[in-house]
Amino acid sequence: MPSPTYHIMQCCFATLLFCASTLTHAADINVACASNFQPSLQKIAAAFEQTNPHRIRISSGSTGKLYAQIQHGAPFDLFLSADRERPADLHKQGLAEPPITYAIGRLVLYAPNGDPRARLERDDFRHLAIANPQTAPYGTAARAILQKLQRWDAVQSRLVTGENISQTFQFVHTRNAELGFVALTQVLAINAPQDRYWLIPSEQHVSLEQDAVLLRSSRTIDAARSFLAYLQSTTAREIIARDGYEVP
Numbered sequence: 001m002p003s004p005t006y007h008i009m010q011c012c013f014a015t016l017l018f019c020a021s022t023l024t025h026a027a028d029i030n031v032a033c034a035s036n037f038q039p040s041l042q043k044i045a046a047a048f049e050q051t052n053p054h055r056i057r058i059s060s061g062s063t064g065k066l067y068a069q070i071q072h073g074a075p076f077d078l079f080l081s082a083d084r085e086r087p088a089d090l091h092k093q094g095l096a097e098p099p100i101t102y103a104i105g106r107l108v109l110y111a112p113n114g115d116p117r118a119r120l121e122r123d124d125f126r127h128l129a130i131a132n133p134q135t136a137p138y139g140t141a142a143r144a145i146l147q148k149l150q151r152w153d154a155v156q157s158r159l160v161t162g163e164n165i166s167q168t169f170q171f172v173h174t175r176n177a178e179l180g181f182v183a184l185t186q187v188l189a190i191n192a193p194q195d196r197y198w199l200i201p202s203e204q205h206v207s208l209e210q211d212a213v214l215l216r217s218s219r220t221i222d223a224a225r226s227f228l229a230y231l232q233s234t235t236a237r238e239i240i241a242r243d244g245y246e247v248p
Contacts, residue, residue, distance in 0.1 A: 026053035027220035029227050030075060032066040033058050034082035035166040036105060036138060036183040037210065040243045041080065044236045052230075054223045062164035064135025070095065070215065077224035080212045080231075082165075083137040087211040096213035102231050104246035105208035107141045108197040110172055110187050111179035117198040119179055120151070129160045129171040129180030138165045141205040142181035148204055185244040209248070 033041050038060040045056035059066070059076070067086040070079055071093075080102065081087050087099035109116040111125075119125055130146075131139030139161070146152040160177045162168030165186070172180035173190070187197045202208070212231060218224045230236055237247045 025223075026055070027223035028055050028057050029077050029220055029224050030057045030059065031078045031080060031227075032070065032074070032076040033060045033080040034063045034066070034137075034210065035060045035164040036082055036185060037080055037103065038166070039189060040103075040185065040240055040245070043239050043243075044231065047235050047239070048227060048230050052226065054220075054227065056227065060164075060166070062132065062135040063137055064132075065163075073217075075217070075219070076215055077218035077220055078212060078214055078228060080210065081137075082208065082210050083140075084207075084209050084211045087213040090213055090215070095217070096215050099211040099213045100228070100232065101209050101248040102212045102236075103210045103240050104202075104248060105138065105210055106184035106202065106244060106246070107138060107145070107181055107200045107205060107208065108184050108187055109145075109179060109200065110169075110182050110192065110197040112172065112175065112192075112196060113178070115195060115198075116179045120149075125178035126158060127160045127171075127177035128155050128158055129162060129168045129177035129182075131162045131165045131168045131181070136162075136164050136168075137206075137208060138181065138183055139168075141200075141208060144205040145181065145200055183244070188244040210245075 038058060041058055049055060063082045063086055070076055079087060090096035091098055111119055130142040133139040133143040160171050162171060165183050168180055169182045169186045171177040212228060214224055214228055241247050
């Protein structure tokens, strides 16, 4: 009959095997994320990590710059864009699996002091901040609004251009620009009074549908796929909605 010591050794060996198995299956998932969505993604990642062995590693920036990095072989597993075009392009190029829409952003004109819409109409500002329209979808939408209002040419000399929407928000929040076009999620995060931002009607600019793709070069493709699925879960969708996005 096996001794008690034998049984103890068996239990210890089984525990070691379980721990080794868990460590083997745990992975770092590298996510390239549009800067507007980074705060929400951090919350979603924290919730995901509570019930999964994997860890989320976030790199944020403008959609255009992240897209260029991916095309040049940057080692990302997932790409969370602020538009639909670039994920679709990556899919067409064979670099990514079919995209999914995870959020729909909203654009606002924000002014820490005064009514932002009235200040824009009265030319009551020295600097107006927007994200770079060439690389940031929120900047593209801001340009469309200014063109629709027939103000684009008139404000050229007063534009302060952020590399991404996070930098654009900082220009306004630190008073380096009196007003600026930023994401609704950003003004909600600081509990800005509603009379300090104008929610732009979504039909007045290109839709800010934000798509995500799983990159086929991923070295942790199963883990990345599990997080992409979690991004569509009830928990994730509730976080996205609370942060000021529309949920598809």
